[in-house]
Amino acid sequence: MLENESVESREAEEFIGLADFVAEGGEQLSFSVGDKLLVHDKSSEVWWWAEFQGHFGYVPSSYLNQTPEDLEEDAWQDDEYFENYGTLRLHLEMLADKARTETYRQVILSNSATLRGRIILDVGCGTGVLSLFCATLSQPAAVYAVEASSMAEHTQQLVQQNGGEEIITVFQERVENLTLPAKVDVLLSEWMGNCLLFEFMLESVLLARDRWLKKGGMMWPSSACLTVVPCQAFSDYRKKVEFWDNTYGLNFSYLKSLAQKEFLSKPKFSHHLLPEDCLSSPADVITLDLLTIQVSDIERLRGEFRFTVEKSGMFHGFTAWFSAYFLSLEEHGQTIQLNTGPHSELTHWKQTLFMLDAPVSIEKGDVITGSLCLQRNPVWRRHLSIIFSWNINSTDASKIHTKCFPMWR
Ligand SMILES: NC(=[NH2+])NCCC[C@H]1O[C@@H](n2cnc3c(N)ncnc32)[C@H](O)[C@@H]1O
Numbered sequence: 439m440l441e442n443e444s445v446e447s448r449e450a451e452e453f454i455g456l457a458d459f460v461a462e463g464g465e466q467l468s469f470s471v472g473d474k475l476l477v478h479d480k481s482s483e484v485w486w487w488a489e490f491q492g493h494f495g496y497v498p499s500s501y502l503n504q505t506p507e508d509l510e511e512d513a514w515q516d517d518e519y520f521e522n523y524g525t526l527r528l529h530l531e532m533l534a535d536k537a538r539t540e541t542y543r544q545v546i547l548s549n550s551a552t553l554r555g556r557i558i559l560d561v562g563c564g565t566g567v568l569s570l571f572c573a574t575l576s577q578p579a580a581v582y583a584v585e586a587s588s589m590a591e592h593t594q595q596l597v598q599q600n601g602g603e604e605i606i607t608v609f610q611e612r613v614e615n616l617t618l619p620a621k622v623d624v625l626l627s628e629w630m631g632n633c634l635l636f637e638f639m640l641e642s643v644l645l646a647r648d649r650w651l652k653k654g655g656m657m658w659p660s661s662a663c664l665t666v667v668p669c670q671a672f673s674d675y676r677k678k679v680e681f682w683d684n685t686y687g688l689n690f691s692y693l694k695s696l697a698q699k700e701f702l703s704k705p706k707f708s709h710h711l712l713p714e715d716c717l718s719s720p721a722d723v724i725t726l727d728l729l730t731i732q733v734s735d736i737e738r739l740r741g742e743f744r745f746t747v748e749k750s751g752m753f754h755g756f757t758a759w760f761s762a763y764f765l766s767l768e769e770h771g772q773t774i775q776l777n778t779g780p781h782s783e784l785t786h787w788k789q790t791l792f793m794l795d796a797p798v799s800i801e802k803g804d805v806i807t808g809s810l811c812l813q814r815n816p817v818w819r820r821h822l823s824i825i826f827s828w829n830i831n832s833t834d835a836s837k838i839h840t841k842c843f844p845m846w847r
Pocket residue numbers: 520523532561562563564584585586587589611612613614628629630631632637639642
């Protein structure tokens with residue numbers, strides 16, 4: 439053991455667990471999200487020799503994150519985050535997204551009578567477009583438009599130039615640090631990131647809800663869900679991996695494993711999934727009730743799925759997207775849905791593609807069962823890991839495949 443320790447104690451690096459890992463077989467080492475492990479040997483790409491609480495074993499490198507020595511930048515990366523939102527680029531992208539912006543406009547228009555005399559909080563108002571919809575399409579008593587970035591200075595101007603200054607008060611502040619004049623009847627926000635949670639602005643929305651939403655108040659969106667479908671992705675796989683088989687007549691297939699690691703280990707944002715590439719009907723795997731969900735719940739969200747393949751083809755991976763639902767303020771009013779999936783009008787989020795390391799040929803009637811886990815990054819608080827576990831036509835635990843996709847750290 440002494441010899442082992444002297445070898446082990448050399449150049450050990452500290453890493454942090456991004457998600458729970460359950461060892462299969464004696465050689466592997468189990469750990470939970472947030473655990474700090476000492477990695478002694480990274481000679482293999484995929485499996486590292488690590489130590490945790492005096493035990494040694496192999497751990498999957500994709501489940502580990504380097505712990506920043508001293509977190510010189512804050513874990514929320516707020517400076518960079520709010521600097522980005524202080525420029526027009528992202529706001530133009532969101533405002534140019536008609537499906538997104540028109541849905542919110544429709545929600546306010548169809549509830550305009552009931553909004554009369556109410557107080558509305560717009561969390562992360564950006565240019566103030568939603569607050570201006572409230573002030574021009576209905577007669578609320580007040581709208582509190584909260585925006586932490588420097589965009590708020592322009593928002594003040596836009597409110598004045600669109601006749602909203604009687605109703606709308608703009609606050610340039612993080613909503614968590616804010617004292618409002620009164621509690622509110624409606625909390626309105628467009629907080630959804632890629633795969634629903636990325637950026638974790640939802641935490642700010644929930645903290646604002648807990649502090650400022652009146653009992654019986656309305657959350658808009660009221661609920662949201664993450665939807666998943668097994669899919670084909672021939673073009674992506676051809677362009678990223680098969681490309682190396684024949685590169686100007688040369689055989690570069692030696693690079694394919696590097697290509698898999700570089701291009702397939704992270705999710706692909708802004709993927710445009712075509713309906714014909716869906717291998718089965720999609721399923722809502724995770725659903726959030728925005729009135730009752732707690733901040734602690736969003737550390738780790740998990741859902742199961744079971745897909746019956748409806749067409750033979752190649753199983754390249756999974757595609758995910760989200761929907762948001764807006765309950766009516768009127769007793770029997772109609773719920774409005776913003777669906778960012780392949781069967782709805784394209785939005786700026788598009789969909790997110792998660793590719794398997796190697797595609798699997800699949801037949802009509804095959805059954806893909808498994809689970810999806812959204813695990814918040816224990817260090818970088820706006821990031822998460824998405825872990826897919828699945829198997830095909832079997833419930834035999836030994837045949838379960840698992841892949842952990844960091845988004846992004
Ligand atoms: N759907 C998204 N993924 N992002 C769109 C909304 C993001 C807007 O909310 C602002 N914002 C984000 N977090 C906060 C916060 N805690 N307090 C105030 N404004 C915020 C941010 O500056 C930006 O203008």
